[in-house]
Amino acid sequence: MGKQATEMLKGVLEGIVLAILARRPAYGYEITAWLRERGFADIAEGTVYALLVRVEQRGLVDVEKVPSEKGPPRKVYTLNAQGRDYLDEFWRTWSFLADRLEELHGKGE
Template sequence: MENNAQLLKGVLEYCVLRLIEKEPTYGYEIVMQLKQVGFAEISESTLYPLLLRLEQQEKVTVERRPSPKGPSRKYYVITERGTDSLLDFQQEWNRLCGLVEKIFREDRR
């Protein structure tokens, strides 16, 4: 799909927020979870600017936690603002999917 990158850019933030909502986690783990579900093109260089933006928008906070290997890790934790934003997105996404489905279900002529 030629517009896949643009579509992904619009929803990736909310996919990341959803993963963080499930459990506070760190950047590399988020990348691995995204790849596991099929977002093969996602890299840390794509993710970290997005996480910084989420932090600046106060949708996530950062906690330093010890790592079993090496220095401490930055764990991302969703905030109330992040949860509200995620709920708004889920409602709008469901509405949008419903509209698109209506169009694609129509008989082709």
């Protein structure tokens, strides 16, 4: 991924992670693996974990520690009602921006 794509991704990664959690609860490594499988190969695990800490602190997710077969318990994140509201706002903003960008790209001429 180029520098421009990396910078753009930083701005929307939180929304992407919340959208993943809207589908089902997940732990950090699962989220990172899902992103990498879909072409976001440059995302570091640490980036995802730091983001999960931030959304937890802001009250957008619920966290449950689940025993793991390998090592310490895993923190499983679930999108809560406040997180769903935030994600809804993210999608509204995304739609607005995508429409404006499409206009600038050529349709609005």
